[in-house]
Amino acid sequence: MNLPPTHLPEPLASEAQRAWLTVLETAGKSLAQELAEALAGSSEEVQLPQVLACSPFVADTLRRQPHLLLELIKSGDLQKALPVDHFHATLQHLVSAEGADISSVLRRYRARHMVRIVWRDFIRLADTSETVRDTSLLAEAAISAALQYAHAESAARFGEPRGRHSGGAQQLIVLAMGKLGARELNVSSDIDLIFAYPEAGRTDSDDKPLSNEEFFIKVGQRLIALLDEVTAEGFVFRVDMRLRPYGDSGALVHNFSALEDYYQDQGRDWERYALIKARPVSGDPGRAEELMTLLQPFVYRRYVDYGVIESLRGMKEMINAEVRRRGLQDNIKLGHGGIREVEFIAQCVQLIRGGRDRALQQRELLSVLQECADLGSLPASVCAELCEAYLFLRDTEHAIQGYQDRQSQELPADTLPRSAMAYVMGMPDWDSFKTVLDSHRERVAGHFRELIADQAAQDEVGAQRPDGLWGDSLDARALQSLGYQRLEETRQRLQDLQESPRVATLQIQGRERLDQFMPRLVQACAESDYPDLALQRALPLVSAVLRRSAYLVLLLENPPALVDLVGLCGASPWISEQLAAYPVLLDELLDRASLYTAPDKGLLAEELRQQLTRLPLDDLEAHMDGLRYFKAAHVLRVAASELVGRLPLMQVSDKLTWIAEVILEHVLAVAWADLTRRYGQPQRTGSGSGFAVFGYGKMGGIELGYGSDLDLVFIYDAASAGATDGDRSVDNAVFYTRLGQRMIHIFETRMAMGSLYEVDMRLRPSGESGLLAGTVQAFRTYQFHSAWTWEHQALVRARFVAGDPQVGAEVDALRREILCEPRDQEALAREVVTMRDKMRKHLVSNDLPERAEFHLKQGRGGIVDIEFMVQYAVLAWSHRAPELARWSDNVRILETLGRHGLFEPEECDALTQAYLAYRSAAHQLSLQQHEGAAPAGSHEKLRAAVLAKWRQLFAPYTDE
Template structure:
């Protein structure tokens, strides 16, 4: 074993004697290995130069070097067999002392291999941290299992008071252990817990469960942490437990949940991001106990809303660390110093805590993997994440090199020249200045990216702060009333009375009065900024409703988020989002109402480029697929909440484009229809998967089972006609084509007809159930064969028979606007054939005219304005004579009257293209068709606009009443139907 020539002269002396000693104790097999593998000598030299701890360890245990080399652990992580042999040996230990020796000797073996491989860069840094984390997991589990058995022998088995079942000891690994990121000399941060109170049974002496588990926790800590002749296993830190050092060593699940829900602090949330159950001992169902613990901790860690308050708290924590670093002279600390490991972790945690409650992919514990996700999801530029990834690897490698030297937990760069030269050489540099230059480059880039995410927003310039500060007195009431009026009149003439009234009302509201101090501080910071934005936009096209009215529309939102004040931080931190809020609330009270009912939608205001550019149908599908990717099919609640947010978010985008004129009416309806179709496709698949899980798949003729739903969802009315508006109901009909004589193939089989009926019920449940986010859609199933008295899900054969022999004329009128919106493609084609066949029947023209007129008169009498539209001062644009429904009825009459002669009339389901086809086949002149199309678009546009203003579809004398248009429509009605 010789020192390679590549080792610098000044580093040769300290390890020469170690090599000679190792050579003198090596057997021939080991020496032969070194002769056959020349690279081993250089690897050994680098490992010894980089780690005095390893050198001392190999001299104390000469056989350890042979074990590493012969077993191949100098190049690869030890296999499962090594761990299994250790676990079995520990299980057979007869005393605490024997167990402790086994634990420490195993740690030494694993550490020797880890240091060798890490300093020689034989495996990626992530392999090093994974191996160290596996070592910790294994030793914790072994220690807990052994001591659990000993305590059961002394006190009996701990039994739950309520469940009556054996209780488990659950160990929560925090920090780097939880994330599988342990470093070379890491403490392990642990929290001990158990599911349920109670007492031990069937032992010599009974004690309560908490006493049992406290004893167990103490023994586990001693086995891992105590220093013996064989050193220690891991330093154990329990300070992250509830109440810290003053708290009980072990708490049950109820106490844990109560603490985190009532007393948990911000920094504890950050810590909980990486939390992972690392060991479970005893109990009846250890896996379920672990999952239950993580489930009860989830609501504390991740908020269901977008939580921008964490940035403010992260800044505070970083400032505290920075002051500590400066005070203790730790500026060269590669973890806590500027541009260090902690800043990279903070960047990652900011996105996790802000959005992790809504986006499961962001709950990844490991920093490296999270950086890749942030790039994939476009939260950070690829160049930024690449730079942070490179810096993280370099900094962690540096940290390991520092800790490998003496097996001490340190991140401080050395100050003496020899130590600096050694560290530089181990890190692959010829001299300290070269290493320091590379280190500083990485740290500088980290600082830039950290400040971009965590630092105070650049938008919050001095001018903007001054601008909002001018309105502080207006909000807090410290400005005299006359002075307040003068201030308001400067930017909003005539609005001072109303705005002062709304300000007073907001200050005095119960929601504001009951706010916690921290939330009130955020509100007090937000309102002056809101007023400043209103003043800036006053008199422009972006504030059509004026200052006072727009402020009035924002009040419900402020009251809605009074108890979830992180949303105030979102708007304070992001002036762009505040600008969009003011602009959209001024443009539409409907949008203001949506935001107040669903504050999570404020997240959409952060990116105007996507807010005003709704995705097409394929992009919508991809978006929904991405949103639901991590949800299992049996997570019905998760899917329902995701679908509701998806619909609300995309409907907001469509409304934003509509009120700003970025999209024409036809495109608005297209997008709203696409949203519904994509949701229905997913709901059908979700419901199918859940039904198959319960009952198995329906049998199919010819043998086997169906692999996809043999079913279609038919959209009628506005959905079928691709004319959905904001808040439209869905008129649906379900059809299947399953064999009625067969059954499903599951453990709880049902016949195919029952399966599809329940499938339909499940679809309606998903769409129609009110959750915390409201309903997905109101669903109307009355257009199915025989209406409410008919089967919920009809067969295609039964549907065809009903339409041809029993359906009323009005049902055929409805069929004109019917089309498949989700489901099996083959069945969809068959439905289109049936639809064409029914609509193409030759009909008695006089009888058809009378049926259509009778139905129209009935509808007008029930739904039209009280003056039936004849008076000059009222016009129901949908139901009154000359309105939307007259045009729709004329189109439906034309299809039913002439489709047998002109099959092209059944091709489309939307009124505009049918009118164009009527002109093409000569049943209307092009002038008549274009006139009706123009009137139809105008009416629908007015209807959309009034819906967004939360106004009814009845026009009064204050608005244009379209007298000439109505007269023209009535003239065409008379020509066709009278």
């Protein structure tokens, strides 16, 4: 029986025919006839020649087990993808059969599925992801079956292992490393494993007790033998245990405590790379998750960790040396632009940013590259090219390995395997395939070089540093030659840092990084307008990161970021203190476009959503950390944009307010999820949450500054007698009060990056003695019958900022109704003036004209005087001009007053100019960390205009 005619080129067609004849010869007449009948007219009949020609491994397996081909054809498994649970379920059934020899079962099962996997891959019935998934699932099923057998075998002799403290039964946790951990296993790969168990203890046998370590060593050894040993039926998977602590010289198994101690005290950078893909594939899921939680801090630092570039560069140099020594230039894994370089790029980004961007804490390389694109960690076009190249390289790897079931990544040198590879890869000939392959490898190598500069280039830059700027040669004359002015003072600052205990106790690597960085910092500061001042402000940051010198590497690897750091520190001590307090913000300096571009509210909300949406809503700490970084990063962007003149005052306040609003909305969502998970939903007639947050003061007026707190009021609309619908039901009033408390907790809890905002709730009805959250009806009753005039003044600046829009609209309508109530203007004026006098006396004592300073906010003719006049106007005239009650910000209210003829247009212009000028000056003073006071002679014309209008409105009611 010959194969049907094929489109295979020679010599592949002849090879297929030869291989088929050997299969038939082994099968014998009866089985050959069955094969012929099963193949006739089937898809397999068309596919078989290509598989036999391109995979001598499949041909040889079918020659030795011709019945296997018949089984696969009849089952239909060659033509369909299998469900994830298929491998484990079918193998468990086979090994549990009476009289089953587990060694034989495992090897036959492996042979069957490797034929199927290679067949589907070579015919392109399966894409790359299915091929690596199925190979990984096959390995997991084999590990599970072998481990179950090995454990039962040892337990029968020595008893069950028990935890010393818990007394609970212990199970071996098999950590799959590398490609198996990511379910990306090659079609002919070994499996990298680490063995662990939860607790020390002993087995419960009375006759032959063993320590848990001894027991699990026996189990591990038996597991390895069942998988790795080569018998007449072959092997299952080659097992590599060299990734365990101390490698080949280390114990075969470790308990959790020993693993944690090892990685904390002795773990090396290459082990961090290895553990990125680590995944438990056996044992109790709860204990397995416990182990991963223990390992997570070693793998992912809480800060942006640019130090990994150095170690990755060193690892790559070692690989390159090995490639040169062994002549592996044609190795598509280790060679130029190979698979390892794609993996290094993805893992480098993971280790740099994964501690902060948890979405990067994934195992699968393609998923990681997609996250890199989504998060902006790498350009989307780069990620797309890397994904395309990776898939092509992995398909090439499978074509190499599936040819003879050998763990190799070397391109073939002979004609026949080259023809087979080109055909499997869909190319007309070897040269065409090689052209496409080389193109992918060049692109990968180029992206790798861009991310990880050659060490030679780094050394060349370092060689250009002049002497005398750091270390034993520190010299004031070298500083003078660069343009420093306060020579002795600056030299002494550098000397003090050198001799500080923090520097003296640095480890070798940290000291080397510092010695490399400091001359560059001194040079960079010399390029600023005030070198001494810039260096003075930058040194606290250096001191702050000495124990986390990866931040110094970040600046060394990114010279433009160092330039921006120096510029920002020189321009603002507030920014330099922020960076010193939260060095993680240095990461923001890497993208100059975003650093000097503060996005609008829509983009802010989308960025926050992308950053936090992958976090479970019940992981409160993760959300709190993420929110704090988000706020700090975006406030830094606003400050940087203002300092370089890209944002005028009105936009600065808008941006800072939008940041707060976006954060507030997310805080409410997290708090709501937390409370409803515990107590259920509050029962009410409306469709929304029934809860609204109103911002007062600067928040309400869209005028937040860099250090502003949030004046908030919580209002809900639900029946006071109602309750939540959960198992732990509470009254609606209790629920909404706890919701407000949870929000304040999220805002004010101090964490690694401080608190989000200080929250001031004193403007709620009845102030500090009032309920934290009140009903709409209670708010109405209080405002109409109990509120003081100053509380109605505060209501002018109230604005719905988060929560249920229906409740927000209801309360806003109530706010307008209250503001539009007719009032006795004379009584109103007296109360406004009285309140202003009290405030001035309390906050700015002895505010006399002859003082040397003008307090921008509380001084006479300052910000608060303008605000009080605006509030008076709204309360006095909104019943005549309801549009006044529409706005909560002073500028638009002033515009409305002028438009309705209630203030003269020139008066409105003068008050608006004064208001904006004062606030702009206050912003600048805040960035310089100065009190909100200007020289007494400044803003005289503006102050005069404000005071003139004040006297016009309130002269009869003031003592002046």
